[in-house]
Amino acid sequence: MREVLTVLSDMLRKGEITSQELTEKYISAVEEVNPQINAYVHTTFDFAREGAKKADEMLKAGNAGALCGIPMALKDNICSDGHLTTCCSKILRGFRPYYDSTVWSKLKSEGAVMLGKANMDEFAMGSTSESSCYGAPLNPRNTSHVTGGSSGGGAAAVCANIAAYSLGSDTGGSIRQPASYCGVVGLKPTYGAVSRYGLIAYGSSLDQIGPITNSVKDAALVFDAIRGVDENDDTSVDYNYGGPSANALTGDIKGLKIGVAEEYFDGINPEIKDAVMDAVKLYEKNGAEIINVRLPILKEAMPVYYIIACAEASSNLGRYDGIRYGYRADNYEDIDDMIYCTRSEGFGREVKHRIILGTYVLSSGYYDAYYKKACILRNNIIKRFDDIFNTCDVLIAPNAPTTAPKLGHHGASAVEMYLSDICTVPVNITGIPGISVPCGTDKAGLPIGMQILGKRFGENTILNAAYFYEKTAVSPVKEYEGGVRI
Amino acid sequence: MKYEMVCGMETHIELATKTKIFCGCTTEFGGAPNTHCCPVCTGQPGSLPILNRRVVEYAVRAGLAVNCKINNNSHMDRKNYVYPDLPKAYQISQFDEPICEHGYIELDSGKRIGITRIHIEEDAGKLVHEQGTTYIDYNRGGVPLIEIVSEPDISTPEEAREYAEKLQLIMRYVGISDCKMQEGSMRCDVNLSLRPVGTTEFGTRTETKNINSLSNIVKAMNREIERQEDILESGGHIVQATMRYDANTDEIYPMRTKENSDDYRYFPDPDILRFTIPQEFVDETKANLPELPSAKLRRYIDDMKLPESTARDIYKYRRVSEFLDDTVKKGANVKNTANLIIGGIYSTLETEEDKERFDIKITPEKMAGLVKLIDDKKINKNKGQETLMKMLESGDDVTKFIKAEDTAGMSDEDLAKICEAAVAANPDAVENVRNGRDKAINVIFGYVMRETRGKADMGKVNKIIRGLIG
Known part of the structure; x- marks a missing residue:
């Protein structure tokens, strides 16, 4: 694994390369590689050049942070002032927010250089990024396969070395799963660790922004830069991590208590199961303690997730009516018809599915049977995970039942795609952090990822466990040969 | 057949906080369209609300002033409906955990009108119709409101008016709103139904929305009672509907009928954490409530021996009553002060609003300086009144107009x-x-x-x- 951010930061600070030079390299690489993988949906090269210039000044002044001058990508649902931010939906066509999200504002002040917005499932609803109105991004490992989703474009861009890192959002696995499909690292932080202000909402109680990177160290560096309480987000938390998470990476896992729940492995492709269990053995061999835990409640996670996420989405997406911004239907009779036509034409199929589902579960007469019950179950799941983390430091699990499927594989079967989220949604339901790290490839050479989960605000523990694996395992995934090579 | 009316009211009151309920924008009335706005109050994608603590404090004050129980735990809900003036397609409101519950207001007759609940919520923007086009002004969007829901205890239009008037005065006394019905900072909706005298079952009710003055409450209700009586007398059925009262023509007509009950799909807003209102805070707020209107009126009549009409003329304007109290505290005689206010100061304040604002140039100290000369019979009442008018004009102290030798004891x-x-x-x-x-x-x-x-x-x-x- 390549610690790209550490390397680039060193080069920039030593003056071996300027941010402007580095940015031009990335811009050329985007122009060359992106047409093959459709990772970026909007590019902001002029803005990147301006940013690089500022970053060079900061570097020269000697007060530059770890991410200063380094080119990156934002998912297309993270707002930046004046730049297209469209959630890869026709309904937000042409939408340019007039304010910065908190995460981008933090990165910008550190001298980050934004190359553009990355492809995703429409409104982050999907597991393959195929519901993007700009067409799916393609997996750089094998372009007939999907990148995963919903942060598929960001994972593809990092994998293909056309972004040094990217920020994604994870509502039910949207950072971790594409990271695993593309063979990169994805961190879904604790709910509340990173401000959601400026993240266009899908499921507000589940959404969390996090980094997609080439290495665990990189993930820690980006997490350090974006985390923290925010006066603009009531759900953000003032948690004291006791210093940068990047400094907490020792690789020492002696005595680490690792929980393994067999329920996580039900229906999982044997190749994936083997790869993850091999990793568990590696931990054990190096002094970790393996504890078998039971998680029968896991089977409830999928319906709970889809009820809560869709309920919140149906409300969050009500505002797209064509009145103030974005797409508006051309032909309509009156205001009600305008809203009706705009939404009918502007939203894609998957988004409509979820709005209808969410509206249904909140309707009077159904609320108690669905939404309320889901909230009760959610609390039960949280309790069960709390219990587990009383005895275990981390849980290890697969990321997805399969490696990246072929494009179009899920076809019309939404339920089949929903089921592929089984391994990732519990993290969002419970608000705990999870990291996905590559742990091998299948026979076809497609990457396999494993998840390491921790208790709330246990990022340092899971990052360190992942760091150990990355240092110790024999390079589980090959490097992509293209883009900007360091 | 003889019918009796059953009526409950829903009253929206805009709170006088400096900033909006979920962002830092000003709540000032007016302003060029869409200038008191930000990403939060216009519901821009990605924006998030932060609950203004002041709004909760004001709601607690309002609740305590009308004898409510304050819930120590509360949260915000989303009320989902589509309307162009509502930029998020949901209003952040409260559904099943309102801040205040189970209060009442006592009418002069001693009858109590129950208050079911008081909750906080955000106001919507405003549609502006001009030359065939509709524009939206979001300046008002996100202005904090409390909604006060009464029990169906109101039996006559006059009781409704008295209830609204008392509510208005109480809220002005506790300083949470100016409650100007004309400007919309207090808006009354009347739910009204009829039933044959002697029966207990409720008839089908209608809701008359946004009545904009106290006198129009009585007028609108009389029209609605007549309308419903006519329908029932001719053997018809009342259709559940939202009514609109036109004060210019004194007519009432249905805006829309409700064939299906609205389904607002309420659910807890995941963007705003549950909040607690500590009992210590409630107790402290209660202890610090100002004297309420009913107590003040009783004190003026019983303790200060003011004639009832004088007492009422003073107590119905919060600032006037405070001015009187402060002047008396400085040693002035209460009757002389009250008479000078009504006979003198009021003559310079033409409208109800002027009296409500009570924007005068003299302080209670200066007023007391003048009144004491009358109390001590150093000047007579006419001279006092004359001097008061001069003081009101210039704001000067009484000594500017009446020299020491003028009042030096005359043998x-x-x-x-x-x-x-x-x-x-x-x-x-x-x-x-x-x-x-x-x-x-x-x-x-x-x-x-x-x-x-x-x-x-x-x-x-x-x-x-x-x-x-x-």
Whole structure:
């Protein structure tokens, strides 16, 4: 694994390369590689050049942070002032927010250089990024396969070395799963660790922004830069991590208590199961303690997730009516018809599915049977995970039942795609952090990822466990040969 | 058949916080369209609300002032509906955990109108129709509101009016809103149904929305009672509907009928954490509530012995009553102060709003300075009134207009001498009085007042003069 951010930061600070030079390299690489993988949906090269210039000044002044001058990508649902931010939906066509999200504002002040917005499932609803109105991004490992989703474009861009890192959002696995499909690292932080202000909402109680990177160290560096309480987000938390998470990476896992729940492995492709269990053995061999835990409640996670996420989405997406911004239907009779036509034409199929589902579960007469019950179950799941983390430091699990499927594989079967989220949604339901790290490839050479989960605000523990694996395992995934090579 | 009315009211009151309920934008009324706005109050994608603590504090104050129980745990809900003035397609409101519950307001008759609940929520923007086009102004969007829901305890239009008036005054007293119905900072919706006298089952009700003055509450309800009576008398059924009262034509008509009940799909807003209102805070707020209108009125009448009409004229304007109280605290006599306010200050404040605002140039200290001269009989009431008008104009202290020597104690001897001179100087008047034209004595009084520059005690003067004339 390549610690790209550490390397680039060193080069920039030593003056071996300027941010402007580095940015031009990335811009050329985007122009060359992106047409093959459709990772970026909007590019902001002029803005990147301006940013690089500022970053060079900061570097020269000697007060530059770890991410200063380094080119990156934002998912297309993270707002930046004046730049297209469209959630890869026709309904937000042409939408340019007039304010910065908190995460981008933090990165910008550190001298980050934004190359553009990355492809995703429409409104982050999907597991393959195929519901993007700009067409799916393609997996750089094998372009007939999907990148995963919903942060598929960001994972593809990092994998293909056309972004040094990217920020994604994870509502039910949207950072971790594409990271695993593309063979990169994805961190879904604790709910509340990173401000959601400026993240266009899908499921507000589940959404969390996090980094997609080439290495665990990189993930820690980006997490350090974006985390923290925010006066603009009531759900953000003032948690004291006791210093940068990047400094907490020792690789020492002696005595680490690792929980393994067999329920996580039900229906999982044997190749994936083997790869993850091999990793568990590696931990054990190096002094970790393996504890078998039971998680029968896991089977409830999928319906709970889809009820809560869709309920919140149906409300969050009500505002797209064509009145103030974005797409508006051309032909309509009156205001009600305008809203009706705009939404009918502007939203894609998957988004409509979820709005209808969410509206249904909140309707009077159904609320108690669905939404309320889901909230009760959610609390039960949280309790069960709390219990587990009383005895275990981390849980290890697969990321997805399969490696990246072929494009179009899920076809019309939404339920089949929903089921592929089984391994990732519990993290969002419970608000705990999870990291996905590559742990091998299948026979076809497609990457396999494993998840390491921790208790709330246990990022340092899971990052360190992942760091150990990355240092110790024999390079589980090959490097992509293209883009900007360091 | 004889019918009786069953009525409950929903009252929306805009809170007088400086900033909006979920962002830092100003709540000021007016302003060029869409200038008091930000990403949060226009519902821009990605923006998030932060609950203004002041709004919760104001709601607690409102609740305590109308005898509510305050819930120590509360949260915000989303009320989902589509309307162009609602930029998120949901209103952040409260559904099943309102801040206040189970209160009441007592009418003058002693009857209590129950208050079911008070909750906080955000106001919507405003549609502006101009030349065939509709524009939206979001300045009002996100202005904090409380909604006060009454029990269906109101039995007559006059009770409704009194309830609204009392509510308005109480909320003004506790300082949470200016409650201006014309400007929409207080808006009343009336739920009204009829049933045959002696029955207990509720009839089908209608909701008359956004009535914009106290007197229109009575008018709108009378129209609605007539309308419903006509329908019932002719054997028809009342259709559940939202009604609109047009004050210009004094007509009431349905805006929309509700065939299906609205489904707002309420659910807890995941963007705003549950919050607690500590009991210590509630207790402290209760202890710090100002004197409420009913208590003040009782005090004016029972303790201060003001005539009831005078007491009412003062207590119905919060700032006036505070001015009176402060003036009295500085040692002025309450009756003299009240009379000067009603007879003097009110003459310079033309409208109800002027009185409500009570924007005058003199302080209670200055007022007390003047009133005490009257109390001590150093000047008479007319002189006092005259001086008050000058003070109101310039804002100056009473000493600017009445010099120390003017009020320096005048001996009875001196006064007798002046009276003698007055009688001597007006033989015609003396003659007239003696011949029974008593009014002529005013000429002599006038002479004394001129000579003494208004500081003579008219009681004494009267006695002396009548003694001289015999």
